[in-house]
Amino acid sequence: xxxxxxxxxAFGRALCAMITPFTEEGALDLDGAQRLAGHxxxxxCDGLVLSGTTGESPTTTDAEKAALVEAVREAxxxxxxxxxxVGTSDTRHTxxxxxxxxxxxxxxxxxxxxYYSRPPQDAVEAHFLAVADAVGLPVVLYxxxxxxxxxxxxxxxxxxAEHPRIVAVKDCSYDFLAAQKVLxxxxxxxxxxxxxxxxxxxxxxxxxxxxxxANVVPEQLRAVxxxxxxxxxxxxxxxxxxxxxxxxLMMAAGLPGSVTAKALLRELGLPxxxxxxxxxxxxxxxxxxxxxxxxxxxxx
Numbered sequence: 006x007x008x009x010x011x012x013x014x015a016f017g018r019a020l021c022a023m024i025t026p027f028t029e030e031g032a033l034d035l036d037g038a039q040r041l042a043g044h045x046x047x048x049x050c051d052g053l054v055l056s057g058t059t060g061e062s063p064t065t066t067d068a069e070k071a072a073l074v075e076a077v078r079e080a081x082x083x084x085x086x087x088x089x090x091v092g093t094s095d096t097r098h099t100x101x102x103x104x105x106x107x108x109x110x111x112x113x114x115x116x117x118x119x120y121y122s123r124p125p126q127d128a129v130e131a132h133f134l135a136v137a138d139a140v141g142l143p144v145v146l147y148x149x150x151x152x153x154x155x156x157x158x159x160x161x162x163x164x165x166a167e168h169p170r171i172v173a174v175k176d177c178s179y180d181f182l183a184a185q186k187v188l189x190x191x192x193x194x195x196x197x198x199x200x201x202x203x204x205x206x207x208x209x210x211x212x213x214x215x216x217x218x219a220n221v222v223p224e225q226l227r228a229v230x231x232x233x234x235x236x237x238x239x240x241x242x243x244x245x246x247x248x249x250x251x252x253x254l255m256m257a258a259g260l261p262g263s264v265t266a267k268a269l270l271r272e273l274g275l276p277x278x279x280x281x282x283x284x285x286x287x288x289x290x291x292x293x294x295x296x297x298x299x300x301x302x303x304x305x
Contacts, residue, residue: 015143015172016086016113017051018213019227020196022059024220024266025073027278033069037276039080041220044275049227050219052086053077054115054175058152059217059263062090064281067102074109092117092147096132100139113143115175115215120153126161137170144170145215149177149198159183166191175215176206185209200252204229204245208238217262218255221269222248222302247305251298258294260287268292269299 023045026037042053055077056062056070065073074089081087089106091114093099103114119132137144146165148157156178157165165171166187176184177198184206188195194212197203203214207230219226225248232241255265263280268287270277272295279286287295 015194016088016145016212018207018230019050019219019223020052020054020086020088020213020215021045021050021219021223022054022057022198022215022217022262023077024263024270024277025056025060025065025069026276027281029278031279031281033065033072034276034278035072035076037278038073038076041270041276042077042080042085045219045223046081046085048223050085050223051213052088052112053081054088054090054215055111056090057115057147057215058090058149058261059220059266060090061263061281061284062092064284067105070102071105071109074106074111078110086112088113088115088145090115090117090147091136092119094120094122096135099132099136103136103140103142107140107142111142113145113172114140115145115147117147117149118153118155118157120155123154126158129155129157130161130164133165133171134168137165137168140170142170143172144168145173145175145196146171147175147177147198149175151177151179159186162187162193163190166193173212176202181205184211200226200256201249204233204241207233217266218248218252220266221255221273221299222251225302248302251295251302254295254298258291260291265291265295269295272296 026034028034078087089111091102150156173194175196175198188210196212197206197214200218229244267277
């Protein structure tokens, strides 16, 4: 018996923070999104998280976000969960996006803490409650202070966990002790949002991961959790270690994950397209390094 959750959380264990495909002209590529979604689900993703950081949410319109949910929902049907990123720095706008995502067919909402304005914790709490009260969908709290400038502190998470529709956390805080404190005191599904923590968080009771790297190696990351769930910790550890060079290059080598994921997907012949400004595409040297790390992860 492992220490991981005995049954899969509502959204599944292996979730991909999916890129948003664009055409070469920079328009939303809904056909590409459907093809990529089908590919990811067929290779082990339990769920797809749309319009998050990796999905370039700051540079897509409200209408594009809704169209993306509708298209992916159509493509995957009931084979996978669809979680829509709706977080903004504006509570009113976030509520509008949450209602829009619900109408478009999302199964849940990913809501980041309000960024740039750096509100105090009581205001952060009020922001999330406003969203949860406005819709009937379950909510995933997204804690990524390196981008937002505002932490969702443990006490705030514990209070928010009392709301019946706040059911999960995507953790990019790099505070492993805080994660364990919340796991010990709530029933929240705790997802690793940083791929280097996928196995470690799962081993102490986490729900799984919401992964950028899963855009390119969905089967390999899923195998880490499957091996641990089967009780084969050494194999699980080796598989996590095998993915480490790719995780480092994709997520910690100076380029955003949306850039590195799209660069690899293009090389693999999968839908991606360009990134939108102010992001810029990866250079040839970076792409070659990514391809080498990808081959090492896939081939061992």
